[in-house]
Amino acid sequence: MQKKWPHGLDWDRLQEKFSRLFGHHPITELRKFSGAQQLYFQNDRRNIDAILQEPILTNSGNTIALSSFIHYQLDQTPQYITADKSGPYFSISLDQNIPERTSAQRKILAWANQHGFTARFSGTYFEGIQNFYSILKIFLISILLLYFILALQFENLIQPILVMLTIPLGVAGALVLLYLQQGSLDVMAAIGFVVVLGIIVDDPILKVEVINRLFKTYESEGISRLQALEKAIHDAGDICLKPLLMTSLTTSLALVPVLFTPGIGSDLQKPMVYIIIGGLTMGTFFTTWFIPLAYWFITKKK
Known part of the structure; x- marks a missing residue:
């Protein structure tokens, strides 16, 4: 016995119509030795309003539209549910470039506390900030250890x-180049600062050490203190110029290909390259001219 529907419809005919409209209507079978595979009719996806205008044949031979006895209502439901040990929670994704981000975070926290919820912020942006401050601490500790050594x-x-003193000068040069190239101050840039810290002090250490040794040697030869100081600074400049330039040029030129290499990896490394090249360029310039003048100004008063 078939179930009767209004307008002279029956269930089988209605089910067949729905199968054709929504792409689950069997057409035929592909028979093989190992079995049979069912083939289904697949209809193009259309708007629900267009589907409801499809006619259906009644038992009396007339046709009526599906919309005459089918109605729908749109509703929103979660595509998936996220949960952890404390239970289900709602995750909200925010653009990291939205203005007034800090005030937005405060508003969210205030609303959550007011309604008895717990709000936490996570994601690549917040992880990047945490990593940046961690590397900044390492940078400051490295400077302190460098001073004692x-x-x-x-x-x-x-x-x-x-x-x-060459460190802030090198950092200033690095930031200038990073700004001119519109680079981002991210974790890779912070790593570049640590690299610059390790390289930029090599040249002034070498120059100060050579000046100290030559100054003691010339003083032991009976030359006056001021003349020995000037001669030591001049000779140390000639001795250290080539090593200074070679260190900076080889490091900077080795990183230049990264700037012209396409790909995600090179794009991530470009801020670090800008920091290293800018820091070494500025540091080399001031090591060549600033360190000898500062050494002469400090030592002549003793």
Whole structure:
């Protein structure tokens, strides 16, 4: 016994119509020795309003539209449910470039506390900030350790400061180049600062060490203090110029191909390359001219 529907419809005919409209109507079978595979009719996906205008044949031979007895209502449901140990939660994705991000976070936290919820912020943006501050701490600790090591090497508390003055100058040059190239100050840029810290102090350390040795040698030969100082600075400049230029040029030129290499990997490394090239360029310039003048200004007063 078939179930009767309004307008003279029966269930079988209605089911066949729905199968054709929504792409699950069997057409035929492909028979093989191992079995049979059912083939289904697949209809193009259309708007639901267009589908409801499809006619259907009644038992009396008349046709009526599906919309005459089928109605629908749109509703929103979660595509998936996320949960952890504390239970289900709703995850909201925000653009990291939205203005007034900090005030938006405060508003979300205030609303969550007011309604008894717990709000946490996570994602690549917040992980990047955390990693950046971690590398910044490493950078500051490295500067402190560098000062103590140089103080032991030079047996002097002022000369390490003289060497470390090239660090802010190099950082300034790195930031200028990064700004001109519209690079981002991210984790890779912070790694570049650590690399610059390790390389940029090599040249002033070498120059100060050579000046100290030549200054002691010339003083032991009976030359006056001021003349020995000027001669030591001049000779140390001639001795250290080639190593200084070779160190900076080889490091900078080796990184230039990264700037012209396409791909995601090179795009991520470009901020680091800008930092290293800018820092070494500015550091080399000031090491060549600033360190000898500062050494002469400090030592002549003793």
